[in-house]
Amino acid sequence: MxxxxxxxxxxxxxxxxxxxxxxxxxxxxxxxxxxxxxxxxxxxxxxxxxxxxxxxxxxxxxxxxxxxxxxxxxxxxxxxxxxxxxxxxxxxxxxxxxxxxxxxxxxxxxxxxxxxxxxxxxxxxxxxxxxxxxxxxxxxxxxxxxxxxxxxxxxxxxxxxxxxxxxxxxxxxxxxxxxxxxxxxxxxxxxxxxxxxxxxxxxxxxxxxxxxxxxxxxxxxxxxxxxxxxxxxxxxxxxxxxxxxxxxxxxxxxxxxxxxxxxxxxxxxxxxxxxxxxxxxxxxxxxxxxxxxxxxxxxxILLNKDIEQDRSIIQVMLLTFAFLFFLSLLFVSIFSYDDRSLWLLALVFSSLCILGMGIIWHFTLNESSIEVDENDNIVVFDMVDIETVMLKSDTNPKAFRIPTGVFIQSIEFSTSNDITMTGYVWQNISGLSAEKASPRFSFPESKESTVEKAYVDEDKNIVGWRFTTILRQQFDYSRYPFDEENIWIKFWNNTSEESVLIPDFDSYDSLAPEKLLGLENSLVLEGWKPQKTFFSYRINSYNTNFGVKDFKHKNLPELYFNVAIKRDLKSPFVSDLLPIIVVVILLFVVLLITTREEEKNQFGFKSSGVLTYCASLFFVLIVSHASLRAKIPTNCMIYLEYFYLILYLAILAVSLNSIVFASHINIPFIDTKDNLYMKVLYWPIIAGFLLMITLLNFY
Missing domain, CATH: 3.30.450.20 (PAS domain)
Incomplete structure (x- = not known):
C-alpha cells in the first residue's frame, strides 16, 4: 500500500x-x-x-x-x-x-x-x-x-x-x-x-x-x-x-x-x-x-424563553452545517482528491458560515422589542396588570390613582445619547379646579424641559399640557448595525398626597404595541423605525427620602412610556457594510495575482505591488473605521468593528504572504502549488471568524 x-x-x-x-x-x-x-x-x-x-x-x-x-x-x-x-x-x-x-x-x-x-x-x-x-x-x-x-x-x-x-x-x-x-x-x-x-x-x-x-x-x-x-x-x-x-x-x-x-x-x-x-x-x-x-x-412567557429557543435553533443549525461539511468532505475524499476538490470544500464551508451569519442576523432583526430587560421593565396593558404590579410592590391599595396619557409628536437624536421629545401629556384632575391645576407629573431624567397648559376639558376633568424635553439616556450600540433601542419617558408624581400615576388606557383606540399608541403617525425618526410603544413600570429604590418624612423610597413603582425602535439597515449597509464587502473581495483578488507561473502572471506580480494595494485598502478601512467611531461614540467594541479587525489581520497576512512568496525562503505551505493553500483558506478563515464573532456577540 x-x-x-x-x-x-x-x-x-x-x-x-x-x-x-x-x-x-x-x-x-x-x-x-x-x-x-x-x-x-x-x-x-x-x-x-x-x-x-x-x-x-x-x-x-x-x-x-x-x-x-x-x-x-x-x-x-x-x-x-x-x-x-x-x-x-x-x-x-x-x-x-x-x-x-x-x-x-x-x-x-x-x-x-x-x-x-x-x-x-x-x-x-x-x-x-x-x-x-x-x-x-x-x-x-x-x-x-x-x-x-x-x-x-x-x-x-x-x-x-x-x-x-x-x-x-x-x-x-x-x-x-x-x-x-x-x-x-x-x-x-x-x-x-x-x-x-x-x-x-x-x-x-x-x-x-x-x-x-x-x-x-x-x-x-x-x-x-x-x-x-x-x-x-x-x-x-x-x-x-x-x-x-x-x-x-x-x-x-x-x-x-x-x-x-x-x-x-x-x-x-x-x-x-x-x-x-x-x-x-x-x-x-x-x-x-x-x-x-x-x-x-x-x-x-414566550418572550422569556425566546433567547433559549433561538440558542437551541442555532445549535441545531451549527450541527447540521457540520454534518453537511463532513458529508462533502466524505464525497470529495472518495470520488475526487485534487485541487478542484479543495476549492469545493472551501466553497461549501464558506457558504455555510455566511448562511449561518444570515440566519443569526434574521433572528436578531425579528427579536421582539418588548421584553423584561436589564432595567426590569414590567409591561402593562390594562388595569389588572397595573394592580398586579401595585400588589407585588406593596403599594397601598387605597392610594389615589391618577390616569396619565401621553402623545409623542417628534423624537430627534441631537447626539448619540441625547434625545429631544415634544408632545402632549394629559391627566385627570378630579377634585381640583381646571384653571388652577398644575401638572401632577415631572420628567426626572430630563436635562431641560418646558411644560405649558394646552387645553382643558372641564366635563371630564382633563387637563392637557404640551411639553418639550431633552432626555439623556444610555443606549447600547454594541450590536450596530443590528441594534434596537428603547426610548423612554419616566414620570414622577408631583402631588404630596399618597397617589400613583397610571396609564390612561381609555384614551387610546388600541393598546396593541404594534399599533404605536401615543405616537404621531407621520413621525420622522432619521435612521430608525418605530416598532412598538407601550407603558411599563419599573420597581425603583432610592437611598434617600428626599427630605419628605413619609416618602416611600423602596420598591417604588414608577410609570414609563416606551418607544421601541430598530435601526434602518439601508444607511449602515451603504456607508459601513458595503466598503467592508468590497475590500474583502479586492483583498482576495490581490491574493489571486500572487503567482510565479508566467502564463498566469498577466498583472505583473511583485511583492511591492501587493504591498501598495494592501496599503491602499488599509487606508480605505481606516477612514471607514474612523467614520464609524465618530458616528457611534461608545466605550465598548461595536459588532461591526470586529469586521475591521479581521480585515486588518487579513491585510497583514496577505502582505507577509506576498513577501515570503517572492523571497527565496522555502516554506512548503506557501510554495506548494503556487500558493494554493493560502488562496483556498482565505474565504473559510474569514467566514469562520466572522461567524464565530457573530455567535459571541448575539448569543
Whole structure:
C-alpha cells in the first residue's frame, strides 16, 4: 500500500466518523428542541408549573378556611357539651380563641329568642389590638334583611354554611362569615336549634396569598363564587361585585366570565384591544362554592424563553452545517482528491458560515422589542396588570390613582445619547379646579424641559399640557448595525398626597404595541423605525427620602412610556457594510495575482505591488473605521468593528504572504502549488471568524 493510498483511506474513515457523529448530534439536538423548546412545550411546562403553584395556594386557602369552620364547629360542640356553662366562661374562652387567630375579626354567639324569651347574644370583635365585647343590637332573626343571613341560613339549613363575602364598614376590610347552629341539652331536650355561632374572617389574607403566586410580572390569580361574586381580584374596586355585570365594561373580565360560563379551562383567551393573550384555568376550593383561577400572560412567557429557543435553533443549525461539511468532505475524499476538490470544500464551508451569519442576523432583526430587560421593565396593558404590579410592590391599595396619557409628536437624536421629545401629556384632575391645576407629573431624567397648559376639558376633568424635553439616556450600540433601542419617558408624581400615576388606557383606540399608541403617525425618526410603544413600570429604590418624612423610597413603582425602535439597515449597509464587502473581495483578488507561473502572471506580480494595494485598502478601512467611531461614540467594541479587525489581520497576512512568496525562503505551505493553500483558506478563515464573532456577540 502506498503512502498516498494510506493517507486517502485515513481521510475517508475520518470523514465518515465525523459525518456519523455530527449526524447523531444533529438528530439529538433536533429532538431536544422539539421536545422542550417549542412554544407548545414551553406553555405546557408553564401551565403545569402554575397549576402546581396554584395547588399549593389552594391548599393553604382551604386549610385556613377549614380552620375557621373547625373553630366555629368546636365552639358549637363545647356549648352543647356544657363546657361553656355561662356568659362569663364563654367570654373568656372566646377571647382566648380570638387572640390565637389573627385572621378572625369577630365571633358571635346568638341565642334563639325562645331560649331566653328575648334576643340575647355575645359579640366579640377586634378593634386594632383590642377585642371589644358588645351585644348585637338589631334583630338578627329577621330573615328579610341581608345583614341577618349569617343567622337565618344556619337555622334554615341546620348545618355549617359559608355566607357571601361583604365589606365590614366597622372593620374597614372585606370579611366572610362561617356560621353553624348549636344545640343545648336543656333546650327542648337538645332536639331543636338553640342558636348560632358565627365567625368572621378577613379576605385580605386570602388576597395576599393569591398575590404571592409567581405567575410572571403580570400574571395573576382570582377567586369567584359560582354566582359570579368576585372574592379576590387584583383590581380592589371589583371586589364583591358581580363578574357578569362588570364583564360588560371590562374586556378582560368578559373573556374570563365567558370561559366560566362555558366551563372551559386551560384555554387561551385573546384580548383584541391589547393584542395580548392569556392562558386561564380554574380549580374549585373545597368546602366552598368558590373557584380559584389563574391567568398566565402568554406573550410574556414566550418572550422569556425566546433567547433559549433561538440558542437551541442555532445549535441545531451549527450541527447540521457540520454534518453537511463532513458529508462533502466524505464525497470529495472518495470520488475526487485534487485541487478542484479543495476549492469545493472551501466553497461549501464558506457558504455555510455566511448562511449561518444570515440566519443569526434574521433572528436578531425579528427579536421582539418588548421584553423584561436589564432595567426590569414590567409591561402593562390594562388595569389588572397595573394592580398586579401595585400588589407585588406593596403599594397601598387605597392610594389615589391618577390616569396619565401621553402623545409623542417628534423624537430627534441631537447626539448619540441625547434625545429631544415634544408632545402632549394629559391627566385627570378630579377634585381640583381646571384653571388652577398644575401638572401632577415631572420628567426626572430630563436635562431641560418646558411644560405649558394646552387645553382643558372641564366635563371630564382633563387637563392637557404640551411639553418639550431633552432626555439623556444610555443606549447600547454594541450590536450596530443590528441594534434596537428603547426610548423612554419616566414620570414622577408631583402631588404630596399618597397617589400613583397610571396609564390612561381609555384614551387610546388600541393598546396593541404594534399599533404605536401615543405616537404621531407621520413621525420622522432619521435612521430608525418605530416598532412598538407601550407603558411599563419599573420597581425603583432610592437611598434617600428626599427630605419628605413619609416618602416611600423602596420598591417604588414608577410609570414609563416606551418607544421601541430598530435601526434602518439601508444607511449602515451603504456607508459601513458595503466598503467592508468590497475590500474583502479586492483583498482576495490581490491574493489571486500572487503567482510565479508566467502564463498566469498577466498583472505583473511583485511583492511591492501587493504591498501598495494592501496599503491602499488599509487606508480605505481606516477612514471607514474612523467614520464609524465618530458616528457611534461608545466605550465598548461595536459588532461591526470586529469586521475591521479581521480585515486588518487579513491585510497583514496577505502582505507577509506576498513577501515570503517572492523571497527565496522555502516554506512548503506557501510554495506548494503556487500558493494554493493560502488562496483556498482565505474565504473559510474569514467566514469562520466572522461567524464565530457573530455567535459571541448575539448569543
Amino acid at each position: 502506498t503512502a498516498s493510498n494510506s493517507w486517502g483511506k485515513t481521510v475517508v474513515y475520518t470523514a465518515l466518523i465525523l459525518c456519523l457523529i455530527s449526524f447523531l448530534l444533529t438528530i439529538h439536538a433536533g429532538y431536544e428542541y422539539y421536545s422542550n423548546n417549542t412554544d407548545d412545550k414551553i406553555l405546557e411546562k408553564t401551565k403545569v408549573d402554575a397549576y402546581n403553584k396554584a395547588s399549593v395556594v389552594l391548599e393553604n386557602i382551604s386549610s385556613e378556611l377549614n380552620s375557621t369552620s373547625l373553630l366555629t364547629e368546636g365552639i358549637a360542640k363545647e356549648l352543647r357539651s356544657g363546657e361553656l356553662k355561662n356568659d362569663s366562661i364563654i367570654r373568656q374562652h372566646i377571647l382566648d380563641k380570638m387572640k390565637g387567630n389573627p385572621n378572625i375579626y369577630s365571633i358571635v354567639i346568638a341565642y334563639s329568642p325562645e331560649y331566653y324569651g328575648k334576643l340575647h347574644s355575645l359579640h366579640f370583635k377586634k378593634n386594632g389590638s383590642n377585642i371589644l365585647d358588645s351585644p348585637i343590637l338589631y334583630d338578627y332573626t329577621n330573615n328579610s334583611e341581608e345583614t341577618t343571613t349569617w343567622y337565618n341560613n344556619a337555622i334554615k339549613k341546620k348545618c355549617g354554611v359559608w355566607d357571601q363575602p361583604y365589606f365590614g364598614i366597622a372593620d374597614g376590610t372585606y370579611l366572610i362569615d362561617y356560621s353553624t347552629p348549636f344545640y343545648l341539652a336543656e333546650f327542648k331536650n337538645g332536639s331543636e336549634v338553640a342558636g348560632v355561632v358565627c365567625a368572621s374572617r378577613s379576605i385580605e389574607g386570602i388576597r395576599t396569598q393569591i398575590g404571592s403566586l409567581d405567575l410572571g410580572n403580570t400574571g395573576y390569580g382570582f377567586i369567584f363564587s359560582e354566582e359570579g361574586l368576585i372574592v379576590s381580584y387584583p383590581v380592589q374596586y371589583y371586589l364583591l361585585r358581580n363578574i357578569h355585570k362588570l364583564a360588560k365594561e371590562d374586556t378582560e373580565l368578559n373573556l374570563i366570565s365567558e370561559n366560566i360560563s362555558k366551563n372551559m379551562t386551560g384555554r387561551v383567551v385573546e384580548n383584541d384591544r391589547t393584542g395580548q393573550s392569556s392562558w386561564v384555568f380554574y380549580k374549585n376550593i373545597l368546602s366552598t362554592d368558590w373557584i380559584l383561577g389563574t391567568a398566565l400572560p402568554q406573550e410574556e
